[in-house]
Structure formats: structure tokens, C-alpha cells
Amino acid sequence: MVTMQDKLKALRQKALALPQTPGVYLMKNSAGKIIYIGKAKALKNRVSQYFNNQEHWVKVQKMVEQAADFDTILTDSEFEALVLECSLIKQHRPRYNILLKDDKGYRYIRVTKGPWRNFYAVKRKAEDDAEYIGPYTSAFVVNHSVDEAKKIFRIPQCAKVFPRDFGESRPCLHYFIGQCAAPCAGKIGQAEYEQNLRDALGFLRGGEKAALKELERRMEAASENLEFEAAARLRDSIKALERLKEKQKVVSVTHKEQDVFALVCDSQTDMACLAVLRFSQGRLRDGETFLIERPENLPEARRELLQRYYSLREDVPRRVTWDGPVDEADLLELWLCEKAGKKVKLDLPEQGEQRQLIEMCRANAAQQLSQHTGKSGKTTAALDELASLLGLSAPPAYIEAYDVSHTAGSQNVAGMVVFFNGTPCKRCYKRFTVKTVSGQDDYASLVEVLTRRFAHWEKEQGAQEGFGRLPDLILLDGGLGQVHAVLPVLEQFGLKIPLFGMVKDSRHRTRAIAADGGEIALSSKRQAFTLVAEIQNETHRWAITFHRQQRKGATLSSSLTSIEGIGEKRARALLRHFKTLQAIRAADLESLAAVSGMSRPAAQAVYDVFHN
Numbered sequence: 154m155v156t157m158q159d160k161l162k163a164l165r166q167k168a169l170a171l172p173q174t175p176g177v178y179l180m181k182n183s184a185g186k187i188i189y190i191g192k193a194k195a196l197k198n199r200v201s202q203y204f205n206n207q208e209h210w211v212k213v214q215k216m217v218e219q220a221a222d223f224d225t226i227l228t229d230s231e232f233e234a235l236v237l238e239c240s241l242i243k244q245h246r247p248r249y250n251i252l253l254k255d256d257k258g259y260r261y262i263r264v265t266k267g268p269w270r271n272f273y274a275v276k277r278k279a280e281d282d283a284e285y286i287g288p289y290t291s292a293f294v295v296n297h298s299v300d301e302a303k304k305i306f307r308i309p310q311c312a313k314v315f316p317r318d319f320g321e322s323r324p325c326l327h328y329f330i331g332q333c334a335a336p337c338a339g340k341i342g343q344a345e346y347e348q349n350l351r352d353a354l355g356f357l358r359g360g361e362k363a364a365l366k367e368l369e370r371r372m373e374a375a376s377e378n379l380e381f382e383a384a385a386r387l388r389d390s391i392k393a394l395e396r397l398k399e400k401q402k403v404v405s406v407t408h409k410e411q412d413v414f415a416l417v418c419d420s421q422t423d424m425a426c427l428a429v430l431r432f433s434q435g436r437l438r439d440g441e442t443f444l445i446e447r448p449e450n451l452p453e454a455r456r457e458l459l460q461r462y463y464s465l466r467e468d469v470p471r472r473v474t475w476d477g478p479v480d481e482a483d484l485l486e487l488w489l490c491e492k493a494g495k496k497v498k499l500d501l502p503e504q505g506e507q508r509q510l511i512e513m514c515r516a517n518a519a520q521q522l523s524q525h526t527g528k529s530g531k532t533t534a535a536l537d538e539l540a541s542l543l544g545l546s547a548p549p550a551y552i553e554a555y556d557v558s559h560t561a562g563s564q565n566v567a568g569m570v571v572f573f574n575g576t577p578c579k580r581c582y583k584r585f586t587v588k589t590v591s592g593q594d595d596y597a598s599l600v601e602v603l604t605r606r607f608a609h610w611e612k613e614q615g616a617q618e619g620f621g622r623l624p625d626l627i628l629l630d631g632g633l634g635q636v637h638a639v640l641p642v643l644e645q646f647g648l649k650i651p652l653f654g655m656v657k658d659s660r661h662r663t664r665a666i667a668a669d670g671g672e673i674a675l676s677s678k679r680q681a682f683t684l685v686a687e688i689q690n691e692t693h694r695w696a697i698t699f700h701r702q703q704r705k706g707a708t709l710s711s712s713l714t715s716i717e718g719i720g721e722k723r724a725r726a727l728l729r730h731f732k733t734l735q736a737i738r739a740a741d742l743e744s745l746a747a748v749s750g751m752s753r754p755a756a757q758a759v760y761d762v763f764h765n
Contacts, residue, residue, distance in 0.1 A: 157218070164220065165204035171197040175234045176227040177241065180249075183221040189249040190241050192234040196225055210449035211423075216249040235460075235481075235488055243464045251457045253427070253443045253465060260295040261287035262357060268343055269315035269336060270350055271308060272357075274299045286357060298357055305390055306353035307334040307341075331389070352390065365391060407506060409435045411472035414462075415514035416455060417522055417537040420547035420625065421574060423447045424525060427458055428518035430510065431470075442521040447547065452480040459485060469493035474500045476511045477541060512679075532575035535680040542673060542681050543666065545651055549625035550574055551618075554655070554692040556630035557587070557598045558700035565590055567602040568696030571618070572688055581618050584699045596638035599629060603642045611646070627652045628685070630692055632667040640669070655689040663689050713737075716762050718755040726750045727759070738763040 173195040180189040180203075193199035203209075203217050228234040242250050264272045264284040274295045278285050289295045303310050310327055315336050324340065327333035334341040334349060341349075355367060368391050375384035411432050418425040425447045431439040448454030456479050463469055469489055479485060482499050489497040502508045519534035536548035552572040559565040565587035571578040585605065590597045606620060613621035627650055629635040636654045643650055654667030663686035666673040675682040713724035713734075730748045731737045737745075737759065745756035 160221070161204045161206065161217075164223070165201055167223070168201035168204055169197065171200055171225060172227070173197050174227055175229070175231045176225050177234050177237050179224045179226075179241070180216060180220045180247075181222045181224070182219045185222075187245045187247050188219055189216050189247050190238060190245065192231070192238040194231050194234075196227070200225070212249060212446060213449070231481075232484055232487055235484055236491075239460050239464050239488070242461070251445060251448065251454060251461060253445070253458070253461045260289045260292045261285045262289075262295060262299060264354065269346065272299065272302075272350075272354065286354070302353040302356050304332040305356070306349045307332060308350060308353055309333055309336065311337075313337055408472045409433070410470040411474055412470050413474045413510045413514045414455070414459070415476040415511060415518045416451065416458065417515055417518040417533060418447045418451075418540070418547055419522055419533060419537075420447065421550045422525070424522065425454075426518040426522035427462075428514050428521065429462065430514045430517065432510075440517060442518060444522070444525060449546065450480070451546075452478045456480040456482075456485055460488070463489065463492060469497055471496060472498050472500055474502065474507060474511060476515055477501065531680065532684075535684040536575050538681040539684060542675075543626070543651060543653060543668070545626070547625075549651070551622060551624050552626045552628060552688065553624040554628040554630070554688050555599060555602060556692040556696040557595045557602075558693075558696040559587075559593065559598075564700060565598055566696065566700045567598060568692060568699055569602070569606065570688070570692045570695050571624075572684075572691075573618075575684060577691055578618065582695060583620075584695075595631065596634060599631075599635055599639055600642055603639050604645070607642065607646045607648065623648065624650060626650070628688060628692075629654045629667075630689060630696075632656050633669075633671075636667050636669060655685060655692075657689070662686070713759070716758050718752070718758045723750055723755060 175192070175194055176196045177190065177192050178196060178200050179187050180191075182188050191199070200223065203213070203220070208214075209217060226237060228237060242252075246252055261275050261278060262272050262285065263275045263279075264270060264286065266282055266284075272286075274292075275285075276292075287295075300310075302308070304327075310333065311325065313321070318337055319339065320337070322337060324335040324338045325333065328335040328338070328340065334346060336346055352368065368387050372384050372387035372391065375381075375387060409432070413430040413432070415428050416425060417428070423446060425445050427443045427445060429441045429443075430437060431441075445458075448457075455475055455477060459473070459475075459479065469492055471493075473489065478501065479499060486497060486499045489499070500507065502511065515537070516534055519531070519537060523533045533548075536550075539545075540548040550573065554570050554572070555567060557565065557567045567585040567587060569583040569585070571581035573581070583606075585602045587598045587601055589601050609620035610623065613619070614623075616622050627639075629639060629652070631654045633654065636652055639652060643652060652669075653673075655663060656665040656667050656672060658664040663675065663682065665675055666685065675685060713719050713727060714721060719727075726748055727737055727745075731740060740760075742756055742760045745751060745759055746753050748756075
């Protein structure tokens with residue numbers, strides 16, 4: 154029987170015999186079916202990496218386990234390999250390639266029959282007697298247009314059916330804000346309602362320009378006929394259409410035609426979402442989202458996603474904007490130019506208007522992903538943005554943060570807080586009394602605390618939370634000094650956990666992230682900034698609260714040790730038992746003597762102090 158090691162050895166030998174030339178490789182399973190297609194600048198180097206017994210990403214490991222053989226196709230250049238790879242993936246759709254389901258399909262607007270008609274956005278035609286407008290290629294455009302038409306022409310947006318539901322309820326909020334004529338409450342007649350619906354359908358069929366022209370003509374006619382109420386209603390519809398035009402003003406004044414891409418990942422569910430916003434004439438015309446498995450290498454994944462996306466689309470704009478680095482960007486630009494038959498620019502903006510478009514796209518991806526992960530869209534976007542900012546391979550699901558607190562070097566304590574999926578996990582918080590450091594030395598205090606924390610991990614490892622779980626990210630309240638002090642602790646335990654400091658400005662507000670190589674500004678990353686500031690404030694609150702408790706206890710303890718016969722041990726026992734100095738003062742002699750470690754004479758001494 155052939156073992157996995159025998160199979161990998163045979164495939165590796167075959168791979169080492171390949172030339173160091175560009176080409177495409179096709180991985181096949183035992184049935185001869187293609188399960189993965191890739192391209193390489195040097196086939197020998199790339200293909201042999203799969204079979205050298207190293208640790209791979211989970212998805213790659215599964216592919217390698219199923220691979221029984223591979224074929225290669227040599228090409229004259231890496232660009233030819235890219236073109237061939239795209240063609241073969243589109244043809245075979247291998248299981249382990251990043252694939253985008255082309256679910257654009259067609260969309261329709263369904264118009265019901267009867268005296269009180271209504272219209273809705275639907276995915277397909279049904280076998281009924283309704284009227285259908287379409288087909289349209291964009292669900293985004295259809296849904297948006299139907300929503301706006303109903304608001305402008307005051308068509309009911311609820312599920313009520315008329316005349317069946319007349320008088321069943323009072324008008325809803327849409328009536329009071331001028332977005333529904335409220336036929337349910339008899340606020341509009343059937344003839345006027347039908348005219349509103351025809352106007353709405355005219356808007357959907359002919360667009361805003363034609364609808365505005367027709368409404369203006371009818372408003373003037375109504376005014377001439379002294380039908381002032383009708384003219385006023387038409388005027389309101391015209392204003393609503395003009396407000397819609399204002400909302401649809403040019404979003405991008407720099408580039409009229411462009412596609413904006415953003416990729417947001419979730420490490421807990423191993424899912425990711427690709428969002429695409431398509432702009433024409435500077436206006437947002439379409440939007441799409443695709444859910445995929447979380448990729449290991451983001452720059453490589455962005456290249457593959459762009460290839461897959463434009464393999465499904467014929468129209469390529471002059472500018473394609475991404476939210477992060479793209480692997481082999483020059484080669485990809487060349488492929489897009491050839492496909493589009495014009496100059497195409499692949500762009501990664503850092504600031505300004507274009508960066509704002511990327512943030513809008515990332516928010517869309519995060520919101521879509523949050524519906525499948527159970528997190529809020531804001532939290533998903535913040536964690537993804539933080540991972541991008543710090544160069545992490547995935548958003549950190551489990552974050553630990555530390556802060557030291559003391560008063561001029563006395564009562565040294567530290568606090569550890571945990572943020573799980575971007576929110577505080579208070580049951581995992583820990584407090585430390587610093588034992589080996591005297592005086593004001595934050596660096597040494599952090600070293601002691603982190604050493605004790607990972608010593609606990611060595612004993613308890615494997616737990617889902619607490620000391621037995623390693624964090625995805627460690628944040629320290631402080632700058633480069635704190636980071637450099639703690640790095641040797643991680644090396645001592647053989648751990649490779651991302652470690653950063655949280656830097657405050659002169660007003661004690663979060664300013665930047667301290668990394669081993671310097672500082673990373675947070676000002677341009679709004680959601681990541683908010684998350685880090687929340688973590689830093691919570692860490693400081695947790696540490697300083699513990700310090701105040703310790704200081705208060707020390708003050709109370711010192712007031713008790715001044716009593717004859719009461720030392721530190723008995724003072725702590727009294728405070729543990731009675732909690733406060735007021736309770737000790739109010740206690741009778743028998744209660745004081747009953748405390749563990751107290752003698753009758755000592756109890757009498759305490760009683761006498763507070764009662765004489």
C-alpha cells in the first residue's frame with residue numbers, strides 16, 4: 154500500500170525534474186480530475202514547494218493530500234502563463250482555486266394586477282398574470298430604483314394588500330415623513346393612487362430626466378387649471394426627484410470610470426468577503442459581494458480575485474482600485490490592458506478621495522461578512538483594518554492588553570484585559586501584584602507579569618480562553634521601550650505572537666502603535682483607531698482600579714497595625730473578614746475575637762481603640 158510519505162516523495166522527485174521556466178501546473182486527484190491550477194515563474198521551484206513536508210495553509214494541505222499527480226504546460230513568458238492560467242481556470246473551475254460565483258443573473262420589477270397595484274424587485278419571473286419590467290443585469294440598481302420610486306411617488310412599502318387591508322391599522326411612519334400616501338387609512342383615492350403608480354413606473358422605465366420633464370409639464374397644466382392641490386403634490390414629487398439627483402451627485406471627481414475592490418477577512422470563521430463598487434460617470438452604478446474561504450496570502454489572493462472577477466466580466470474600466478498590495482501587479486495590469494483593449498491602471502491610494510472610496514467599499518464587505526459571522530459590521534471592519542495596519546496575516550480574534558499602575562513606585566500592580574472578536578471579554582481579565590520589582594520600573598514589571606502569564610500557559614495550554622489560550626495579538630500600554638523589554642520574554646518561551654505598544658500623546662489620548670521598527674500612525678485608520686483607543690482605555694481602567702484598591706487596603710492596614718498586638722497578618726485578616734474600617738469599628742468584642750488568627754487580648758485592644 155502506498156503511504157502518504159511515498160506519494161509525496163514520488164511527486165517531489167517529479168517536481169525536481171521540471172525546468173526553471175515559466176508555465177502552468179495542473180494538480181490532479183486519483184480519478185484524474187483537475188483540483189488546482191496555478192502558474193509559476195519557475196515551475197521547478199514552485200511545484201516542488203508543495204511536496205517538501207513543510208507546513209501549509211489548511212486549504213493547501215488538503216489539496217496536497219488529494220493530489221495524486223500533476224501536469225505542466227510550458228510557456229514562453231510569465232505573462233503567457235497568466236493568460237493560460239485564467240483560461241484554464243475558467244474552463245475547469247478547479248475545487249481549490251479561488252472561484253467567484255457569477256450570480257449576477259437577471260432581475261425584474263414585478264407589477265401586480267388589480268385596482269390598487271404595486272411593484273417589487275424580484276429575481277425571476279413567475280408563472281402568473283403579473284406584469285414584469287426588465288430584465289436588468291444589476292440587482293443593486295433594481296433594488297435601489299424600486300426603493301427610491303416608492304418613496305418619491307408615495308407608494309406603500311409594506312406587505313399590505315388593498316382593498317383587503319383597508320382600515321386594518323393606522324398609517325405607518327412612512328406616511329408621516331411623506332413617503333407613503335397611506336391608502337390603508339383612506340388618505341388617497343383610487344384614481345390618484347393609480348396616477349402615482351403610473352408616474353413611478355414611468356420613472357423606472359424612462360429614468361429621472363424623463364420623469365422630471367413629465368411631472369413639470371403636468372404641474373404647469375394643473376396650475377393653469379387652478380388645481381392647486383394637485384400642483385402642490387406634483388411639486389413635492391419633483392422636489393423629491395431633485396433630492397435624489399443631489400444624492401447621486403458625482404462621487405469621484407478624479408476618475409469617472411473605475412472599479413473599487415476591498416477584501417475583508419474573519420479569522421474565527423475562516424471566511425472572507427470581496428466587495429466591488431463600480432462607478433460610471435463618477436456615480437456609483439453597481440455593487441457586488443462574494444463570500445470566499447479566508448486566504449493565507451492576501452497579495453496573492455487579491456491577484457487571483459481580480460483575475461477571476463474580470464474573467465467573468467467583459468467591461469474593464471480604466472482604473473481598478475484595491476485596498477491593499479497586489480501580487481505581480483505589473484503583470485496583472487498588462488493582462489487587464491490586453492483584455493480591455495485600452496490603458497488600465499491598478500491603483501492603491503493612501504489618502505484623499507480615493508482612499509474614502511476604499512473605506513466605503515471595505516464597510517460594504519464588512520457588513521456583508523458580519524451577516525454570516527454574527528459580528529457587527531463595524532467590529533469586523535475594525536479588526537480587518539487593524540490586521541492590515543499591523544501586517545498581520547488575519548484579523549486578531551483574541552487580543553490581550555497589559556498596563557502597569559503604581560504610585561511613585563509603591564503598590565506595583567498590573568492588569569490584563571482580553572478583547573474577543575473586538576469586544577471586551579471580562580471573564581478573561583486578570584490582575585497581577587508585582588512581586589519582584591521595587592520602585593518605579595514599568596519595563597521590569599511588564600517582564601515579570603508576562604513571564605508569569607506564559608508560565609501559566611505552559612501548565613494550562615489547550616484551553617479556549619484564559620491563561621491556557623495564546624493570544625493572536627499582544628498590546629502593551631507604552632512605546633518602544635515596553636515592546637523591547639517584553640520581546641525577550643516571548644523568545645524565552647519560543648512564541649511568535651505579534652507584539653505592539655499603544656502610544657499616548659501629551660493629553661493621554663491614543664496616538665499611534667509602537668512596533669519593533671518604529672511607530673505606526675493611526676490617524677488615517679478611523680475604525681482601527683477607535684478599537685485601539687477603546688482597548689487602551691479599558692486596560693488603563695482595569696489596572697488603575699486594582700491599584701486604588703490595593704492602595705486603599707494598604708492605608709487601612711497601616712491604620713490597624715498601629716494598634717498593640719495587631720501586625721500585618723492580623724490586619725489583613727480583619728479586613729478580609731469585615732471588608733471596611735467602619736465595619737471593624739462597629740463590631741463587638743465577640744465578633745472581633747472570632748476572626749481567624751485573632752487572640753482575645755488583640756481583639757480587646759482593637760475594641761478599646763474604637764470605643765474609648
